[in-house]
Amino acid sequence: MVIEVTNEQEMKSFGARLGRLLRGGEVIELVGDVGAGKTTLTKGIATGLNITEDVQSPSFTISRVYPARDGLTLAHYDFYRLQEAGIMGDELKETILNQKTITIIEWGGIVEGALPVDRLTLSIVAPTETVRRIIVEAHGTRSLEIEHGL
Ligand SMILES: Nc1ncnc2c1ncn2[C@@H]1O[C@H](COP(=O)(O)OP(=O)(O)O)[C@@H](O)[C@H]1O
Numbered sequence: 001m002v003i004e005v006t007n008e009q010e011m012k013s014f015g016a017r018l019g020r021l022l023r024g025g026e027v028i029e030l031v032g033d034v035g036a037g038k039t040t041l042t043k044g045i046a047t048g049l050n051i052t053e054d055v056q057s058p059s060f061t062i063s064r065v066y067p068a069r070d071g072l073t074l075a076h077y078d079f080y081r082l083q084e085a086g087i088m089g090d091e092l093k094e095t096i097l098n099q100k101t102i103t104i105i106e107w108g109g110i111v112e113g114a115l116p117v118d119r120l121t122l123s124i125v126a127p128t129e130t131v132r133r134i135i136v137e138a139h140g141t142r143s144l145e146i147e148h149g150l
């Protein structure tokens, strides 16, 4: 499935729509260049999870965690600055297994081995300054359910 948005607000709205579908245990992988809109999309997802805290890019801290609706937690990772998975890979595996957690991953290449098959991959391309094309790929039962709900 491919979705096109034409400005930042539409990206956030799409994220919120996706966020409202989440029930816990889902893994969302975000793929795209620097400035593609991965963190902006995550802010929208956070809105759909009723997170009121300001979602900040975790590129310096690698991970940030936010309490969300219904006793859920959003774990947002950005592995851009990480040279090797190391213990972060183990921490990530544990987070992913937690069915009360939604895991969002930017720059997941380094932790590829820790990622479950059943994940929703969103690849963002930017044909212009403000247009973003989001390619949605589901790799398993749960992620397919979410894609169909979008
Ligand atoms: N349609 C859009 N969707 C998302 N971001 C957009 C859009 N149009 C412009 N932008 C800008 O692109 C940048 C995206 O940054 P960010 O979300 O941090 O990207 P990434 O996390 O992929 O590096 C922001 O400065 C944002 O204002």
Ligand SMILES: [Mg+2]
Pocket: 038, 039, 057, 078, 106
């Ligand atoms: Mg980012």
